[in-house]
Amino acid sequence: MKIHQVAFLAVGSALLGAWTPPTNTGLVQVVVTDLPSTKATVKLYFYNVKENFLKRGSYTMLKYVKPAGSKQITLPIDLPNGEWAVALTQDMNDNDLVDKNFMGIPTEPYAFSNNVRPKLAAPDFDECKFVVNGTTKVVTISMKK
Template sequence: MKYILFLLLTFPILASAQNTLSVEVQGVKNSEGNISVAVYKEAKGFLKFDQVYKSDSTQAKKGTTRLLIEDLPEGEYALAIFHDENGNNELDTNWLGIPKEDIGFSNARMKTFGPPSFKECSIPLHKSSEIKVILQ
């Protein structure tokens, strides 16, 4: 009886298991500023600041910088990452909207005439995983 009660009490915790996504960001030119990541769950709001599901940043490390994104339920996600060299917490662009700071995406690269789509960047997450993103 105690065992059944324990299972019933812990089932909601087990059913909503969370995952960690380890992101290895390669091609970091210097150790100035931060590496910032935005995690998106839906195509509708992809690359819109007010539609970010989760975000984080860490001190940039020349060469490779690692980020951990914790507490992600199973699902499909797309990541946008940039090297915020001046530490102003925003992606600096020129007057045409072209990024002045290095950027990268999960599972895709910047196109000649704009960023990739959510579908091109999406990665399925069913367990804790690791991905690599190359800044350009």
């Protein structure tokens, strides 16, 4: 009887070791192309709350990336499952601000996920959102204006 219990425990442990719980995150490869500068820092603002989109200091996560001499960067990032949107700027004068003109329009390069190109007003979350669902996703954003 004891042999059966030990065998059952060994098989059960092996099965549990092979089992992986479902993931609540997904790997997102954010690829930013057509950078105006190969040296200026790129700031990526990640939002997953619709009401916070583009509100000062209300981003969920902020990442800084140096292009290291390239016109393209790739940022692999694990994000919780759900709807996300990205806004990004390139800090051309290295003052750690998003410089704007008197009307509040950024004077430094900027872009949004889904390559949304606003004309008269800032885009909304729904225009820029993408879904993270546990699988690897590539989000390509062009800085070209």
